[in-house]
Amino acid sequence: GDSVTQMEGPVTLSEEAFLTINCTYTATGYPSLFWYVQYPGEGLQLLLKATKADDKGSNKGFEATYRKETTSFHLEKGSVQVSDSAVYFCALSDPPGFQKLVFGTGTRLLVSP
């Protein structure tokens, strides 16, 4: 079945450091790929998405490129802020059919001043 694998956390960085959170996937079809973020005490919210190979999703300084050849969708940010501290979830949906999301286990990011 479909699955998403993320790097273990927590990832601890100083402010303005470069961030990479690795995500790889296994899918039977041609999935859409997502990054969701969960701030403390809140529900998940979409950070960015990509729907086909070589697409780059971007939002709030975060970027991820859909790499079909390596089945990866790594999240990057050039300069993190304390306010980026959160849990980041990689997810996929595998059409055709229903909009089921398959989530990775999440990676906690801690940014210190």
Next chain:
Amino acid sequence: NAGVTQTPKFRILKIGQSMTLQCTQDMNHNYMYWYRQDPGMGLKLIYYSVGAGITDKGEVPNGYNVSRSTTEDFPLRLELAAPSQTSVYFCASSYGTSGGTDTQYFGPGTRLTVL
């Protein structure tokens, strides 16, 4: 526009008790979902609905029931609470566009403890 709202925020149940987790969305979304999030794990789909009157099982439906009588509401029922149902429960909704590109909008969650 409140988005997706869930009640209660917290609840402690005794083994064998029943309860209903409420979920309401005001975005006129067709699709609604219930997930559970266990510590250190990703979200698992419990049930989903593609429209009023239509529901189906997700990955972990045992011990739960749902109904969808209106577009806005999608309550989740626990009939006989067990410690294994201790989790954080998230409701979500989406338009239901084709091609798997939908954005799901999540509520703030309900933290449930079964003792």
